[in-house]
Each structure stands twice: as structure tokens, then as C-alpha cells.
Amino acid sequence: MTSIEYKNNQLHIEKLNIQEITNSNQTPFYCYSASYIENQYDELHSAFDMDIKIFYAMKANSNLSIIKLLLNKGSGIDVVSGGEIQRSISAGAKGKDIIYSGIGKTDEELKYAIESKIHCINIESQSELIRINDLSKSLGVKQNIAIRINPDVDAKTHIKITTGKAENKFGIEFDYAKSMYNIASDLKNINISGISVHIGSQITSLKPFKKAYTIIYDMIEDLRNNGHKIDHVDLGGGLGVSYSAEENIPTFKEYANLIQSIFGNSNIKVYIEPGRLMVANSGLLITKVIDIKTTTQKTFIIVDAGMNDFIRPTLYGSYHEILPVKNNLGTSNKIYDIVGPICETGDYFAKNRKMNSVKIGSLIAIKSVGAYGSVQSSNYNSRPQIAEILVKDDKYEIIRDRVEVKDLIKQEKIATWL
Secondary structure, three states, rough: OEEEEEEEEEEOOOEEEEEHHHOOOOEEEEEHHHHHHHHHHHHHHHHOOOOEEEEEEEHOOOHHHHHHHHHHHHEEEEEEHHHHHHHHHHHHOOHHHHHEEOOOOHHHHHHHHHHOOOOEEEEEOOHHHHHHHHHHHHHHOOOEEEEEEEEEOOOOOOOHHEEEOOOOOEEEHHHHHHHHHHHHHOOOOEEEEEOOOOOOOOOOOHHHHHHHHHHHHHHHHHHHOOOOOOOOOOOOOOOOOOOOOOOOOHHHHHHHHHHHHHHOOOOOEEEEOOHHHHHHHHHHEEEEHHHHHOOOOEEEEEOOOOOOOOHHHHHOOOOOOOOEOOOOOOOOOOOEEEEOOOOOOEEEEEEEEOOOOOOOOOOEEEOOOOOHHHOOOHHHHHHOOEEEEEEEEEEEEEEEEEEEEHHHHHHOOOOOOO
């Protein structure tokens, strides 16, 4: 689905001219296509010829409207904190819709999860398992759990987002997995429900998935033969998205066929937890050119968005296509660095990039920002937190207000002794 395209040299998102949105909204701001997200969910779900449950990994974009949009499609929610549980419930999720993943769960968060009757907690350590049992006992309930296995598989992705190697902090080492299930089976307030694995994010080949899923399949068979009831397998997320036309990403059908070839005859429920996949290419960051500065070394396009608004390029060295909103100023052979106003050399969105001509006051759009954009933003340099906008057909709504500096200052106090 193409939800972002030029019409008469004006960049549109769905049926709306972005220029018209900026007439009533201060730049910079995030803008998402609702139809794109809905279409991604439908295409992924329909790629499977077996019963499968999608749990949206909301860490990718935790806006209440995005969560609600996917809940309405039938998705569950994958959370990694007590705050994300609260957000999910605020968006309309029920406990049965939620899986709690992630390392470092506090007693307070676990108690809240258990009291919220969430579907399953993915276990990261023996001590976490014991704490859940103790908390469940104090509340007079049994809690469904799955144990997250670290299969020591290299996902061949960015070092900061690989999660399935033995050196990573996530999951139970493969050699200790059986003993963990034996310990869990002796705990009276624990109900073993499944097994979990997640090897990383933005994975662009099916080979690491095949290796990890085959290891998990063999473990399921072994656990069942030893008397453990494994009702579901949680395969995590991680299938990558195209950030540029050159990237070759497996199709949804190829991904589905792989999963079905391994688990299709296992009499087991299959869960997947896509996040980036659902939302990344739904989003634009709309920003305005403040200045164009030429030195003996470089030409800089300076925009009003900063790395506090969108940190992926400097944090991960990620590529994002950048387009002029008005595409009638002609082409340019010049090479630009596109940078923000933050007092850091790392405050950039692109380096040595060719793009169509722009001038001071021009609007540009940074693409593929729907995932890990707004959620990783900050108020560094006392900059306002920017608005988020959701578009559907020819209408839009502001789904997060811009937070002005005066509102930030209200959250702070000068010590009484100063």
C-alpha cells in the first residue's frame, strides 16, 4: 500500500496534502497513516494458513491511538514495562490481550501485571520466576508464564538490537532451560503456558529465524516428552522493514511459510510480536528548513527538528529517506548534510545526501519514522516535545499535543534553601 506519495508535486499522506496540515500545526511534528497500519496488520495476518495471534510490540510506538487502532483489528499487545501495561489498558486492552516481556521487571510491576490478569509473563531469570510465584501466592492466584530461551543465534542485525546471542542480557541460556521448566513445574502458583524466543530487531534474512525456531521446536518436543504442557510458542518479532528501495526484505508470505513449515503440525498456538513491522513506514517527521549554510567543506541544510525528536540516525547510523514536501524547485547535484539545532555534532538526519533543491522556509519530510521515533524522543536542550498526528483518508487528528517549555518548567521546583 502506498500511503505517502506525490500528487501534483505536493507530498500527500493518504488523501491529505502535508502542506495543508502544516498550515495549522507548528513544525516539527510526527504524522502517521492509519490505513497503512491497518493494512500491515491485515496483510501479515492473512499471510498465514494456520491459526496465529499477533501481539503488537508497543515499544515501537506507544501512542494510545496506535494501540487502540491495532486492538480494534484484533491484535494483542506485547509490553515491556508496568507503564506499558497501564498505557495498554488505558487504550482499551484487557488483561487477556497482554503479554509481558522484557528484563528487569520490578515487584511493583509484576504485582500490577498479575492483578491485571495479563495473559502471560515471559520469564527472564530464575529469581524472577520465584518472585512471580511468591507474588501470585500472596494474591491467591496462579499466573501463566512462558520461559524465554536464549538460543545463541546471531540475528545479523545492528549490535544494539540483537537479543538472541549468549552474550546478550535476554533470556535463559539454552543449557539451563530444562532445569528452569522443572523448577517452574514445582511452584504451586505458576502455570506453565508456553515457551518464548526473540532474537533481535530489523532482521533482513530468514536464516537466523529458521535456526532459532528449529532450536525452539526441538526444545518443545523434548519438554513435552518430559511431561511439560507447552500450549503456545511466542516467536517474538524482528522481521525487518525497507528503509530504502535497495533493501531486500523477506515477504510476509515467506516469513509465514517458514513458521508454518516448522510449527504447522505441532498442535501449538503460535504468537508473534511485530512492532517496527506494523508502524515504521506509516510515519513522517515533518520539519522546516531554518537555514542553509555552506562552508569550504560542506553544505548544511539546518532544520527545526533535532536529534531529541528523532535519534535513530545518530544512535544506530540508520538511513531514512528525506523528501521535500513541495517537489517543484528542481533537482540539485549538491551533496548536503541535513542537521538539526542541537548543540551536538551527532545531531544529524543524513550525511552526504543528494536531494531535490530546497530553500529557507521549505518543508521536508523524513520517512519511516513511525517506529522508534517519538518513543525515543527527549527534551534535551529544553526543547518542546513535538506533536503527533494521525491521518485517516482526508481527515486528521492530533493524538499527542505539543508540550511547550513552560509546561516542562512547571514539573520542576527550585529547592527551598536556594
